[in-house]
Amino acid sequence: MTVVTAKVAGVERVAATTPPSQGGIPPVSVAALHLAGAEEIHVLGGVQAVAALALGTETIEPVDIIAGPGNAYVAEAKRQLFGEVGIDLFAGPTEVLIIADDSADPWVVAVDLLSQAEHGPESPAILITTSERVGKAAIDWIDRLLVDLPTAPVASLAWRDHGAVHLVDTLDQAYEVADTYASEHVQVLTERPREALDRLRHYGALFLGENTCVSFGDKVIGTNHVLPTRGAARYTGGLWVGKYLRTVTYQEIRDADSSAALGELCGRMSRLENFEGHARSGDIRAARFDTAGIPWLPAPGTS
Template sequence: MVEFLKEQEVIPAQEKNELEQTVASIIQQVRNEGDIALKGFLKKFDKVEIDDLKVSEDDVLEAKKKLPATLIEDMAFSIERIRAFAEAQRRTLTEFEQEMIPGVHLGQKVIPIESVGAYVPGGRYPLLSSAQMAIIPAKVAGVSNIRVCTPPTKEGVIHPAVLYAAHQSGADEIFSLGGAQAIAALAYGTETVSPVNKITGPGNRFVTEAKRQVNGVVGIDLLAGPSEVLVLADKTAQAEYVASDLLAQSEHDIDAQGILVTTSRELGLEVIHEIEKQLQTLPTAKVARESWRRRGQVILAESLDEAISITNHLAAEHLHVQVEEAYSHLDKLTNYGSLFLGENASVVFADKVCGTNHILPTNAAAKYTGGVWVGTFLKVVTYQRIENEGVTQLAPHCVRQSNREGLIGHLRSANIRLTGKLDIEENI
């Protein structure tokens, strides 16, 4: 029987409705007023006035001058790790053509999306890795134009490390824009921002809601955010590790979620205590504490099988398995954005530098999709090449099926290739 040692608060429906209405209003204003609306929102939300929304080459060079050599070195390391993994993924997507039956040749092409908008969050912290995660796989895929939107700091400029990371990752255009208004600009276009075919990247609830509302006008990667982590642990787990892993995601946003599913009551209670202890010295405690208070959960299961069942049902963005012989449970775990096996496989390694992508499904979307990868930016499409021999095999079946369905236009299109006539005999 499942027991909650700590439960999350329920978000009122009214709060969700207000979010939808606010975002819809922002999108409509951007559609109606273009750049004027974007500059107005910069003044209203970011408290800055910017004349030129688009970043120049000189801006990038100035940003680089402000960065320490060690940061540039670390950035180069993580860019190479992310690129190498994306290139390995790209090699798994192949084109082919095969003669399926005599005269019928079917094939598959892998074509890059022409233009992509990458949203890079700003908010409380400069998320350098988000720029890399959204841009590098698109570049490896062969996207010809990558437009990046990221909010400015209170000084009215993009954080230099974020700007340089976006540039080094392969951005073609960078704009000082954040929030739902940036998503609207990428979807519908303005005088300065050209519209794209697909939008990718994580963000706060306003960004996520905006992506949901423009989906269909443009493609989106997924509705990613706020951050989630679920730690699956047994009595062998270390409470200090578990607590630090939960707080690492909680510090992102007050809407972020940390969940512990455990088979050990002792561990569960110890982790709750340890979180309070670590919060005392955590510089980001103001956000992390509120996130843990509102959305944190500790769930006690009677057995590991039950714990795995709960885990698969919750389908968290990050799933960190800290149980004995964690790797042996790989095939039992089916719903997650990204999986971390063993206590050493900290989520933060993937968040930053190891190479896998950290733009992942949240809100149980991992039940039907994975995260961003190089395939996010590729279209796998089919083609057909049919010879006369193929027509003789396909057309009779197609003619009879079309006749039964009453689709005579279909029938004629097939029959004229088989017999040279539009219509068929009455007794077919």
């Protein structure tokens, strides 16, 4: 999801890293990176991968931007190196927030919350519901599911320390509470899930209806899943082609009269702001035909 996005944007050199698996080369990850179009693949992970890409090593040339998710240490490494290199966004632990009304299946709610809680012990799993019945039943199902979930040692900690259930009176209130979280993933399990498209403002990605779960976004659905966390959805979206593109401008005034008119304006504005050097740069354009009235300018034909 990071390599393909970069290649579509026209990035000429994509250097990808993937951590070793059980001390060896991870064939699935390497194959995926190769098929996606990476020019370089390094079996390297964690903060050392971020540092190698940002600063360079004897065998790895430094890059201009680092993109992709990681654990808390990777996120901190990217934050500290921002400025030395560009980054896509600052990402923390995976988050899931579910909005549910009385039509939601509590078992589905519980399964979907735990599917993201297993990412790490600091992953928030939040339920906002208008139904007390759904809320209580979902909590009960979570306790039952954790009994034999293979990733329970991680998911149970996430649920214990970062799980929450909010009971609200209306869906309007549910949307308001959800926007205060600005969660990475917002799953909408209501009778009219598409209503959320018009009501929600702050989120990384929406998953509408019971047919659409966050795990699909993680693995198979196709949209980019490098998304903002820790409230960053208030000011940024997820990774997209534009993250690899720069907006540049150029200026050219080809008409001398227009340059002179702008020079006069530039001189006046700059002196109001006490920037005499700027003013003089405008003055010499304004004075192309007449130096009179500009005391600091030399007379025509002199230097």
